Amino acid sequence: MALAVLCWLVLAIGGCGAAQPDVIATDKDNGGRVQVRSGQLLDIVLADDYDETRCQWRKDHNSGRDIVDFRGQRYEWDRTPPAGRGNGTSTMRYLARQTGTARISLVESDNSDRVCRRFAVDVEVGPPSMLEGIASAGNYAFPYVAGALVVVVTLGLIGRLLYFAFRSTRE
Structure with a gap:
């Protein structure tokens, strides 16, 4: 559930559709x-x-x-x-x-x-203004950062599930 919410947030923040003109x-x-x-x-x-x-x-x-x-x-x-x-x-x-x-x-x-x-x-x-340069760099980096975040959270959730699965078999 948490993973689904995280993926939805990443897609919502990333935005869809055509860019608006400046x-x-x-x-x-x-x-x-x-x-x-x-x-x-x-x-x-x-x-x-x-x-x-x-x-x-x-x-x-x-x-x-x-x-x-x-x-x-x-x-x-x-x-x-x-x-x-x-x-x-x-x-x-x-x-x-x-x-x-x-x-x-x-x-x-x-x-x-x-x-x-x-x-x-x-x-x-x-x-470009300095602020636009920073924002532009953020636009290029965002998909990679968001993708890395999804991978880290997914691996964390899988690790947590495996931990609980093995812990319950030991008891």
């Missing part, structure tokens, strides 16, 4: 500049009304692939955009890798390359 850019940031720190996630959340326009967002150009790394795209037809007009959103996720400035350009076009809209933003990536 910085969000929207249609309002078009042509502007956003600031993130190395190691942070940047989501670009743009209004997208595919049902009406038959256009969808795509990567157009990224001037600094070593500075910001594209991690994926998600279309949500039923999400209200934080800025702009539309019935849905398209989210592009990037990871800030190292200090510097990169320009991310996106284009909303249909399958015949007819352009509906364009979006561009300059991303300034600064160094």
Whole structure:
């Protein structure tokens, strides 16, 4: 029972699901500049009304692939955009890798390359703060520490059971 509770706690503390972004850019940031720190996630959340326009967002150009790394795209037809007009959103996720400035350009076009809209933003990536560096190290170490803790507790429980089993056979 104790082992089950411990395993549940380890999984609950470890968390599940996608990480939340540290910085969000929207249609309002078009042509502007956003600031993130190395190691942070940047989501670009743009209004997208595919049902009406038959256009969808795509990567157009990224001037600094070593500075910001594209991690994926998600279309949500039923999400209200934080800025702009539309019935849905398209989210592009990037990871800030190292200090510097990169320009991310996106284009909303249909399958015949007819352009509906364009979006561009300059991303300034600064160094991580000391606290973020410590937290990042903790995030990498946590699974190993939690795994070691589970092994130690499991071995301790097995040892205790064996001790009681042999003790009862001696009496």
